[in-house]
Amino acid sequence: MTHLIYPTTNFKAIEQITIERGEGCYVWDKEGNKYLEGLAGLWCTALGYGNQELIDTTTEQMSKLTFSHMFGGKTHQVAIDLADKLAEMIPMDDAVLSFGNSGSDANDTHIKLLRYYHNAIGKPERRKIIARERSYHGVTVAAASLTGLPVTQNHFDLPVDALGILRTDHPHYYRGKQRQESETEFVDRIVDNLESMIIREGPDTIAAFIAEPITGASGVIVPPQGYYQKVQAVLNKYDIMFWADEVITGFGRTGNDFGCTTMGIDSPDMMTFAKQLSSAYMPISASAIRRDVYDAMIDQTASAGAFGHGYTYSGHPVACAVALKTQQIFQRDQIFDKAAVTGEYLQKRLTEFADHPLVGEVRGRGLLGAIELVANKQTGEPFVGGAVGGYAQKMAQDNGLLIRAVAGSSLGFCPPLIISNDQIDEMMAIVAVALDATLQHCHRENLLA
Ligand SMILES: Cc1ncc(COP(=O)(O)O)c(C=O)c1O
Known part of the structure; x- marks a missing residue:
């Protein structure tokens, strides 16, 4: 009997596979079976497994300074260096950053920063946040409230x-x-809905709009051309901040440096990062805000005695050192440019499944993609629940590929950024086997509509 409560798991189906070690784009289970990592762990191991430079950086930083906190005036250089590096890289002018340990807590931090800021500038009523259906922003009490998945x-x-x-x-x-709505009509309708809601709620009560530039856990939704431009025009009209949750799309994932670049999002007001920030070698996240927002809070922190928010591990020196080294490797080895090229290849190979009888839609950008499985290819009728997606995921796993069924029956793909074209071919060969096995299963079980 285990003493563990497993995260995001059906408690009747625990301990299905024990992963023991990893190297490059592969991991091995305790029976010695080898798997290609098609989801980079949980959309995070950008530089793959066992990167010696990151291991050495961890050891060196551990030997130098295992821990030091950052409360009340104490600091350490590596956290300052990482903040400077990120401020230089991200698509915001002169950003200021707070560090945390997970994407969820970084989003919580942002909610508190929004409130703190609006209290500081005498607009305490500006506190509502617009989030989208089918979004994923994490699972802490506040982040799960933002998330749009039941x-x-x-x-x-x-x-x-x-x-x-x-x-x-x-x-x-x-x-x-x-019905017959075109992409432009669809975008216009949902952006009109957005504006109507803002007017109905009162623009002065709304602080921010949060979006993953391309979603991950909710099925890799790539919005149509022009969507973000129209959303940003509405938000600007009512002085509502654009908050980009780049926990998955950040750092070369979507064919550019950031998802905002890929999707043409103009200078977000706030950004959230985690996962590939450190290539998942150490837990670390970051919440970025505009310099003027930070400046507006300074007097309030002085009169309150402190900005009363921060975690023991905010700016953990080992996590910061690893994240900084990760960013240096990204730049030195031109990882984003290379991933953009392999990303195009992945998208091309994924599109080849568009004609498969189970596939309703293939979508993605860069090294992030999904294949949505449907019960009826002609009508797009979805499968009920996630069992068919789960079956396909298991078929892939049994054939040596780790991927994840998300949002019901979409298969998510998000390999390490260092994956090669040959390894993408290897991945696609297994996907073909898994899809055919799933189709046979659907016929056997009468699951097609
Ligand atoms: C877009 C996005 N935001 C936030 C989170 C939450 O991150 P974490 O699991 O590190 O709390 C995730 C996790 O997948 C995510 O995809």
């Missing part, structure tokens, strides 16, 4: 009403279009 809210009595989360349409044309 599994993170049902039975937890979430969202918390006091957080003032408003919900707007997801930008997934394939699933969201009405």
Whole structure:
């Protein structure tokens, strides 16, 4: 009997596979079976497994300074260096950053920063946050309230009403279009809905709009051309901040440095990072805000005695050292440029599955993609629940590929950024086997509509 409570797991299906070691783009289970990592762990191991430079950096930093906190005036150089490096890289002018340990807590930090800032500037009523349906922003009480997936809210009595989360349409044309609507008409309708909600709620009560430039856990939704430009025009009209959650899309994942660049999002006001920030070698996250927002809070922290927020491990020196080294490797080895090229190859290979009888839609950008499995290819009717996606995931795993079924029956792909074209071919050969096995299963079980 285990003493563990497993995260995001069906408690009747625990301990299905024990991963023991990893190297490059592969991991091995305890029976010695080898798997190609098609999801970079959980969308995070950008530089793959066993990178010696990152291991050495961890050891060196551990020997130098295992821990030091950053409360009340104490600091250490590596955290300052990492903040400087990120400020230089990210698509915001002169950003200021707070460090945490996970994407979820970084999003919580942002909610508190928004409140603190609006209190400081005498606009305490500006506190609501617009989040989208089918979004994923994490699982702490506040982040799960932002997330738009039932599994993170049902039975937890979430969202918390006091957080003032408003919900707007997801930008997934394939699933969201009405009848013969074109992509442009779809975008115009959902952006009109957004504006109507802002007017109905009162623009002065809304602080920010949060979006993953391309979603991950909710099925890799790539919004249609022009969506973000129209959303940003509405937000600018009402002085509502654009908050980009780049926990998955950050650092070369989508064919550019950041998802905002890929999707043409102009200078976000706030950004969240985690996962590939350190290539997942150490837990670390970052919440970036505009310099003027930071400046506006300074007097309030002085009169309160402190900005009363921060974690023991905010700016943990070992995590910062590893994240800084990760960024240096990204730059030195031109990882983003190379990943853009392999990303195009991945998208091309994924598109070859578009004709498969089970595939409703293939989508993605760069090294992030999904194949949505449907019960009826002609109508796009989805499978009920996630069992078919789960079956395909298992078939892939049994044939040596780790991927993840997300948002019901979409298969998510997000290999390490260092994957080669040959390894993408290896991945696609297994996907073909898994899809055919799943199709046979659907025929056997009468699951097609
Ligand atoms: C876009 C996004 N935001 C936030 C999170 C939460 O990150 P964490 O699991 O590190 O708390 C995730 C996790 O997958 C994510 O994809």
